[in-house]
Amino acid sequence: MRIAVDAMGGDNAPKAIVEGVMLAKKEFPDIAFQLYGKENEIKKYVTDESQITIIHTDEKINSDDEPVKAIRRKKTASMVLAAQAVKEGRADAIFSAGNTGALLAAGLFIVGRIKGIDRPGLMSTMPVIGKDAGFDMLDLGANADNKPEHLVNYAVLGTFYAQKVRGINTPRVGLLNNGTEETKGSELTKKAFELLSAEPSIHFIGNVEARELLNGAADVVVTDGFTGNAVLKSIEGTALNLMGLLKSSIMDAGVKGKLGAVLLKDALRNVKNEMDYAKHGGAVLFGLKAPVIKTHGSTGPEAVAYTIKQIHTMLETDVVAQLVAHYETTTATEVSQSE
Template sequence: MDSLTVALDVMGGDNGPLVTIPAAKMALEKMPYLQLTLCGDKSVIEAHLKHHNIVDHSRIEICHTSESIAMNEKPSIALRTKKDSSMRKALDLVQQGDANACVSAGNTGALLAIAHYVLKMLPGVERPALVSHLPITDSHRHAFMLDLGANVFVDSTTLFQFAVMGSVMAQEVDEIESPKVALLNMGEEDIKGSDHIRQTAVLLEQTEDINYVGFIEGNDIFSGKADVIVCDGFVGNIALKTCEGVAKLVMGKVMKIINENKFTRLLGVMLNPTLKNIVKRLNPDQYNGASLIGLRGIVVKSHGNATSSAFYNAIKEAVKEVDRQVPQKINHKLEQTLVKGHK
């Protein structure tokens, strides 16, 4: 693979460089073709690099910034006043062509607003959407779900656009020839759901380019019935966080049962390989990194409270999208599909 550059918002997230610098070290060790531009306070970054014994700076560039964006800061204020923030500089580097992608664990609203302003939207797309892949019953496949929180409420036209973008994402990233697209709803019957959900269903049914399979309920998110699950950001974010909470609950319960007595501990040793595989599949860290699609560039949003390994996975997601030329492929197909529209 040719070398590529990812710009990191080092100061973003709940823990900033405490997480982003160890993740950067991990990424550099595992991906020898990777170059990183670390955006943030230079003195802070250098101190953390030294602390983690990162002495080879040949693949690292530091972009000093005098500001950072707080997690509770209003997006409009961040957009207007924080032009020298680590988040803004990372996005500027993508827009200028000096970085292939941006990864940030910072304020989601601010990232959305600034990315929208700096990178601009694709033709025919009204709003970007946060999309991520989730595990399903088939261990070799994933389900792509959007929107995960970028837009609290959207109309049927925007949901239709999300369906198109999600379908292309699944087709290009997971190489699914004809991704099954479903709308997340409170029931599978045609009469269920709000007006804009039902209107979106009509639009999708009339679109030959989309393999629309109908409504699915929350209990089918991981069933494999759909490769792409479409909803607004309010529903998507709650569903995602609920799933993550359940995964942690299950892992905690399993470990508690295993450690109850000598017999269960022995059983745990015997089942160790299987348990490790289950824990790996359920661990939300490996699915960290939601792509902000619909923009003219790659932007990956990490959880604000991500661990270093989770933030590393967000970097890996960005690298994968660059490597597979996701922007070029998605942009071309999006423009074709959305300009052509539904019949």
């Protein structure tokens, strides 16, 4: 397995990225890592050069760069070179913590989408309270505006990922809405509900509300990219602020509070672990010809290692090739029926 890593992407690059790679390669001796970026900076954090190849470049895409222009103009940027390696078959997947829009553009314009998929979706696996499993949600911002047909496409993609990568035989698909009734929602969600109900390749359970997501209301949740991104950031912000409030409350409670925290140490650690969405890996731009994975710009080494574990599972299950075969079969069937 060969993973192309944009070592210069993210707020803490290349330190956090390379340190995360060092953690991951101990667990996965079958992965060859290609690190793209400034060689002298990357080497500072490489503690073992086995499985590591550094491809030097001085150019990188910044967080404030306009995505499409950056991809087209910065031909030797670390992210662009990593995407080119995937396109040309020299790597099997690309991972970056850099500019999200630029990675989406690189995925679409360089790696390329699978035939039959009009709009690849940005998907993350989010935590479910009290369970080891989470739920897959898309689109999380790859497309701000969507048609009802796109949400059906996301449901098929999410179902495929949940089955092949997460091992769920019959994933429950829910449509994010402002009520569970069939008649609720916008024109987009009403039409999407109708189409999802008629889609034979998914197990559609109807509308789900945002307040029920972390309770495991569905295994796959589909929505438009604007709404999905807003919900994702609300969940992340709530989790971070809740942990911050809990910590400050303990510190402000004096000796009794600190003593109580010591006694509840294991329980508090479990709460933190359950709310840690990073352990589920990064966001996948699913529907492309190879895995394209994005993680937070402020990510640390452990989150990088979790994301590499996720990529390893995707490559091990050969989920993209299976998805290509699925859509080729579907397209062939549609052509045959039309004749």
